Amino acid sequence: MAKVKSGHGRLIALFVLFVILAAIPLTVKISQEQQEIRQRAAYVIPTPAPRSSPPCFVPQAVLDKLKRSMNIISQNYGYGDVDQDGSITTKDALLILRYVAKATTLSPLQIEVADVDGAPNLLSYASNVTAVDSLLIQRYIARLPLPDGRYSFPVCPKPTPTPAPLISPWSVTPIPTN
Numbered sequence: 001m002a003k004v005k006s007g008h009g010r011l012i013a014l015f016v017l018f019v020i021l022a023a024i025p026l027t028v029k030i031s032q033e034q035q036e037i038r039q040r041a042a043y044v045i046p047t048p049a050p051r052s053s054p055p056c057f058v059p060q061a062v063l064d065k066l067k068r069s070m071n072i073i074s075q076n077y078g079y080g081d082v083d084q085d086g087s088i089t090t091k092d093a094l095l096i097l098r099y100v101a102k103a104t105t106l107s108p109l110q111i112e113v114a115d116v117d118g119a120p121n122l123l124s125y126a127s128n129v130t131a132v133d134s135l136l137i138q139r140y141i142a143r144l145p146l147p148d149g150r151y152s153f154p155v156c157p158k159p160t161p162t163p164a165p166l167i168s169p170w171s172v173t174p175i176p177t178n
Helices: 004-040 061-068 088-102 108-114 131-141
Strands: none
Touching: 061 108, 088 108, 088 131
């Protein structure tokens, strides 16, 4: 009986050894595939964020107030375009965050276009620019709507719906019945 037990133990030991030896190449193969995936991921060039045009522009009344304090060349300054390159990008959001952290300064015009959560037609001040403005710009770039469903900034005026023309009941010609 003792020989049967030792033979049974040898059989189990051989089985365990076989399983271990079979698992080693499988583990090596899986780790090689993971390394290849990591190497391919390291060489992937991220696509740049889409460039968005400003949803609305600084009103003329606000530009007139700013003209008194600085030399304004153009008339089209879009809200959210803080670096004034003509489009809204993550660079604009980053510039606002750097301003909030006091790592950079902004001109009065840049402060006006950076305050995207401000009130329309009112001149913005330095204290009005916060990290919320940066967040709203990032949401606009990501095409996430405002709570009211618009793809815009709170500072942009809401479009007024054009009322449908009223048709008087007397202008409708009756359909003849046979």
